[in-house]
Amino acid sequence: MAELFYDDDADLSIIQGRKVAVIGYGSQGHAHALSLRDSGVDVRVGLHEGSKSKAKAEEQGLRVVTPAEAAAEADVIMVLIPDPIQAQVYEESIKDNLKDGDALFFAHGFNVRFGFIKPPAGVDVALVAPKGPGHLVRRQYEEGRGVPAIAAVEQDATGNAFQLALSYAKAIGGTRAGVIKTTFTEETETDLFGEQAVLCGGTSALVKAGFETLVEAGYQPEIAYFECLHELKLIVDLMYEGGLEKMRWSVSETAEWGDYVTGPRIITDATKAEMKKVLTEIQDGTFAKNWMDEYHGGLKKYNEYKTQDSEHLLETTGKELRKLMSWVDNDEA
Ligand code: NDP
Ligand code: MG
Numbered sequence: 001m002a003e004l005f006y007d008d009d010a011d012l013s014i015i016q017g018r019k020v021a022v023i024g025y026g027s028q029g030h031a032h033a034l035s036l037r038d039s040g041v042d043v044r045v046g047l048h049e050g051s052k053s054k055a056k057a058e059e060q061g062l063r064v065v066t067p068a069e070a071a072a073e074a075d076v077i078m079v080l081i082p083d084p085i086q087a088q089v090y091e092e093s094i095k096d097n098l099k100d101g102d103a104l105f106f107a108h109g110f111n112v113r114f115g116f117i118k119p120p121a122g123v124d125v126a127l128v129a130p131k132g133p134g135h136l137v138r139r140q141y142e143e144g145r146g147v148p149a150i151a152a153v154e155q156d157a158t159g160n161a162f163q164l165a166l167s168y169a170k171a172i173g174g175t176r177a178g179v180i181k182t183t184f185t186e187e188t189e190t191d192l193f194g195e196q197a198v199l200c201g202g203t204s205a206l207v208k209a210g211f212e213t214l215v216e217a218g219y220q221p222e223i224a225y226f227e228c229l230h231e232l233k234l235i236v237d238l239m240y241e242g243g244l245e246k247m248r249w250s251v252s253e254t255a256e257w258g259d260y261v262t263g264p265r266i267i268t269d270a271t272k273a274e275m276k277k278v279l280t281e282i283q284d285g286t287f288a289k290n291w292m293d294e295y296h297g298g299l300k301k302y303n304e305y306k307t308q309d310s311e312h313l314l315e316t317t318g319k320e321l322r323k324l325m326s327w328v329d330n331d332e333a
């Protein structure tokens with residue numbers, strides 16, 4: 001069973017006794033910086049020249065300096081910028097400002113797990129990752145609650161790295177909900193696998209294939225859109241609330257029977273064999289290397305895929321149909 005930690009297991013005064021730099025002020029960065037500050041922690045935000053989020057951070061009462069200045073001032077440095085640029089910012093602004101006893105923190109293990117960032121031996125290296133987007137992390141904190149988080153230590157130079165990570169997690173509300181102990185390897189590999197095989201990749205491909213099958217058989221795209229994409233939210237909400245059981249309790253018996261007999265014909269042993277190959281390529285670093293090559297090579301294929309899918313009948317149909325849905329929060333109309 002997973003090891004869980006709550007408020008009583010964490011000592012807030014540890015992080016209150018440190019100087020924290022939050023590098024980046026995006027989804028996670030704003031939530032961490034504001035909640036650390038509200039928890040009585042000495043925090044500064046490190047942002048690059050020409051940063052779009054600088055004005056917002058300052059408006060919200062935070063002191064903004066360059067990433068290098070923030071890293072030099074602080075003894076806990078939390079890196080909250082996009083994963084593909086972290087190694088470059090680390091080389092340029094953080095590395096030379098690390099002293100023995102400092103702590104380098106992340107919210108995702110990607111760069112450390114795959115060796116793009118190699119922190120020096122005298123530094124604690126840990127991970128505190130809320131299991132939710134930044135705006136939810138911040139809102140829950142403000143409401144006196146918290147989003148569950150995971151924490152891990154990759155390198156324990158001081159012997160106190162995990163207590164420091166728990167203290168940090170407490171300051172952003174994580175231990176109010178519960179913090180699960182993990183490792184950089186487990187967090188990184190399961191995160192990549194989940195988003196590729198199930199959450200993003202698997203789901204997108206399933207929705208597209210179902211939609212195409214109906215449209216190719218002569219059904220109207222609008223009807224196919226409702227059946228294969230729109231209604232997915234209802235199903236996922238039920239799973240989120242009560243697992244597969246609540247979903248199956250809520251749908252008709254006919255839908256439930258179809259679930260049992262047809263699901264395994266769609267996701268077959270061959271699909272699972274391919275999932276295992278995907279996992280192997282994540283574990284051996286192939287995926288990470290290919291993605292970094294693509295990113296730093298100008299995102300050519302990435303942009304091709306993006307354009308292709310934005311022109312797909314599923315997307316153009318959805319764009320029109322969503323105009324009929326006054327309750328759907330979108331900025332397309
Ligand atoms: P964002 O994409 O929201 O980060 C954007 C921030 O990074 C902005 O402040 C941006 O500046 C800044 N930035 C961009 N380039 C640079 C640079 N060269 N130097 C300094 N700052 C720069 O990141 P997320 O919050 O999504 O992700 C941060 C980390 O958290 C990642 O490791 C991610 O995997 C992890 N994570 C994210 C979650 C999420 O919900 N998004 C959930 C859990 C973990 P500006 O725009 O002002 O120019
Ligand atoms: Mg991810």
Ligand code: MG
């Ligand atoms: Mg139906």
